[in-house]
Amino acid sequence: MGAQWKQKGREISALKRGQLFGKLVKEIQVAAKSGGPDPDLNPRLHAAIETAKKQSVPRDTIERSVKKGAGLTGEQINYELITYEGFAPHKVPVIVECLTDNRSRTAPEIRVLFKQGQLGAPGSVTWMFQHLGVVEAQHPDKTLDLETVAIEAGAQNVETIPADDAPDHISARFLCDRTDLDTVSKALKQAGWAVTASEMSYVAKNHVELPAAQRPEVVEFLTAIDEHDDVHRVYTALT
Numbered sequence: 001m002g003a004q005w006k007q008k009g010r011e012i013s014a015l016k017r018g019q020l021f022g023k024l025v026k027e028i029q030v031a032a033k034s035g036g037p038d039p040d041l042n043p044r045l046h047a048a049i050e051t052a053k054k055q056s057v058p059r060d061t062i063e064r065s066v067k068k069g070a071g072l073t074g075e076q077i078n079y080e081l082i083t084y085e086g087f088a089p090h091k092v093p094v095i096v097e098c099l100t101d102n103r104s105r106t107a108p109e110i111r112v113l114f115k116q117g118q119l120g121a122p123g124s125v126t127w128m129f130q131h132l133g134v135v136e137a138q139h140p141d142k143t144l145d146l147e148t149v150a151i152e153a154g155a156q157n158v159e160t161i162p163a164d165d166a167p168d169h170i171s172a173r174f175l176c177d178r179t180d181l182d183t184v185s186k187a188l189k190q191a192g193w194a195v196t197a198s199e200m201s202y203v204a205k206n207h208v209e210l211p212a213a214q215r216p217e218v219v220e221f222l223t224a225i226d227e228h229d230d231v232h233r234v235y236t237a238l239t
Contacts, residue, residue, distance in 0.1 A: 032069030043185030085125035133181030
């Protein structure tokens with residue numbers, strides 16, 4: 001979520017894979033710290049572990065991350081969530097969430113990355129988005145009525161999404177109030193859905209369509225921000 005603008009099929013270098021592993025490990029640690037080490041009782045942790053497995057993060061790395069995040073190793077994790085907002089080139093709204101253990105390091109580096117766009121003040125962009133709970137899940141029964149599933153799970157809205165890794169399944173994105181995120185995730189899991197993502201997300205109220213000649217500049221800008229080690233999520237109105 002928050003990264004639909006990314007080009008699919010991009011080859012990942014060893015360096016970028018290392019950065020990806022670092023972000024996935026951080027998400028596992030934060031999820032375990034906030035909701036406990038049992039993925040059956042912690043939908044965010046379950047989704048984080050499944051994502052890490054799909055990206056071939058070693059099992060022992062995942063297990064150590066869960067224990068560390070849950071405080072079972074005696075180590076402390078102190079990540080602070082910092083949100084930046086502004087505009088990419090061509091006035092495309094952007095919200096950037098960072099998880100950092102050093103605000104003094106992260107803040108100036110994000111400002112530098114925004115030099116091709118415009119870093120805004122708090123509230124300058126968030127009004128263009130809805131802050132919602134978002135659950136992505138897959139089910140083997142493609143005949144299910146998604147609206148009925150959403151109502152029964154407590155979600156407010158639902159939309160189909162591509163199921164590239166499971167073409168024989170139905171894949172959907174369920175939107176709900178942030179306070180209902182855990183309830184919806186657990187309800188879907190109990191109904192036989194495989195939850196692949198469960199998180200708070202910024203969803204653009206209106207999307208921006210750019211001429212083909214302008215899009216590469218915006219994607220390059222977003223990619224540079226997304227690849228920063230402390231950046232956790234990038235949300236944009238770009239379709």
